[in-house]
Amino acid sequence: MRARFILALLLLLNLPRLSMAQAPLNTDTTTVNKKRLVVLGSTFAVGYTAMMVSLNHAWYSNKNRTGFHFFNDNKEWRQMDKAGHFWSAFHESRAGIDMLRWAGVPEKKAILYGGLLGVALQTPIEIFDGYQADYGASVGDMVANTAGSAAVVAQELAWQEIRIMPKYSFHTTRYADMRPNVLGSNLGEQALKDYNGQTYWLSVDVGAFLKEETKYPKWLNVAVGYGAEEMVYNDPEANAAAGLGTYRQFYLSPDLNLMHFKGRSKVWNTALYVLSIIKIPAPALEYNRKNGLKLHPLYF
Structure with missing residues (x-):
């Protein structure tokens, strides 16, 4: 945090x-x-x-x-x-x-x-x-x-x-309410503290690895993500004692190469630079050992 x-x-x-x-x-x-x-x-x-x-x-x-x-x-x-x-x-x-x-x-x-x-x-x-x-x-x-x-x-x-950009995304979860002093009592705190709702991505600029003359859209990246859920306590044994079965999540999703849209405006370029650390919401395919494969029409 x-x-x-x-x-x-x-x-x-x-x-x-x-x-x-x-x-x-x-x-x-x-x-x-x-x-x-x-x-x-x-x-x-x-x-x-x-x-x-x-x-x-x-x-x-x-x-x-x-x-x-x-x-x-x-x-x-x-x-x-x-x-x-x-x-x-x-x-x-x-x-x-x-x-x-x-x-x-x-x-x-x-x-x-x-x-x-x-x-x-x-x-x-x-x-x-x-x-x-x-x-x-x-x-x-x-x-x-x-x-x-x-x-x-x-x-x-x-x-x-930079061709492989680490990115971050977040969505709220029910677990924060179970321990708000640690996982956050409001949206801002939860975005920093609630690991259940956080996903970390590696967004690959596919076009950068292809020949210049390729017709592949240079703005389209492919991102792989990692997350985990059912974590109210930091210790795995404490979670198990509370009846929680923590598990890892793996994701595959399209992403935008925001730096491809740079222009002449410094304000615009600065906004793109800062936003490039965040994964844009998009459809995502998730795999985890508990539920198998799952398609999210729009994943944050």
Whole structure:
């Protein structure tokens, strides 16, 4: 949940710069825009410091603290929280790369340095967690963060563009009412906390892998999704004791390649950039071990 909170603030702080996303590659080492780099660095430093202070006060101030330690939470929530960390770190690193491009940083340096942003933003959260008596730093979270950032860097280095985009979708569920203090008592909280209603996708830009002359519609992606349900408690044994049989869900769905619709308007391009992190509602085919195959005419 905190990972998505940081991502949202990062996007809000840098919307003007993100409107320049996917600008022409800069291979000239002498054209760094120092004024933009200073603005970018100072805005990020002030915003990130305020963000960390606020997060530390809001999330940790009333919790018992102990010495730094690790906590193994890899079995919890059917790994939906790890998917969330991957998604958040990916888009934080994606934003970092595009912001450095905006500042004129040479392409490879922008990719390598900007690509570290997801790890840089998420690591302090794990350090904070490491001092909490009720839990601790999660190696699984750190691996997911690193994988998310690495996925951006790998695609940028291999293809000079993003062809496989992690996305997020959400729908309300009945499980939040069973434990609203943990899963959320309103729509905004549930979108962050209720893993039962969250789905994480990998949206593949099929057209980018085909020849230029192909007639395949470049705006049409194919997305595979992952979700889970019947999770009121983080621990599988606690769910079972409550009579809940948690299970994984797998999805296949068409998706829109929103970046294909970029135009001349910076406002329009910025909106597309931000919305590209979300899976557009569409028909979806679901498979799970409990109900088998199921077709959703419109899946959120």
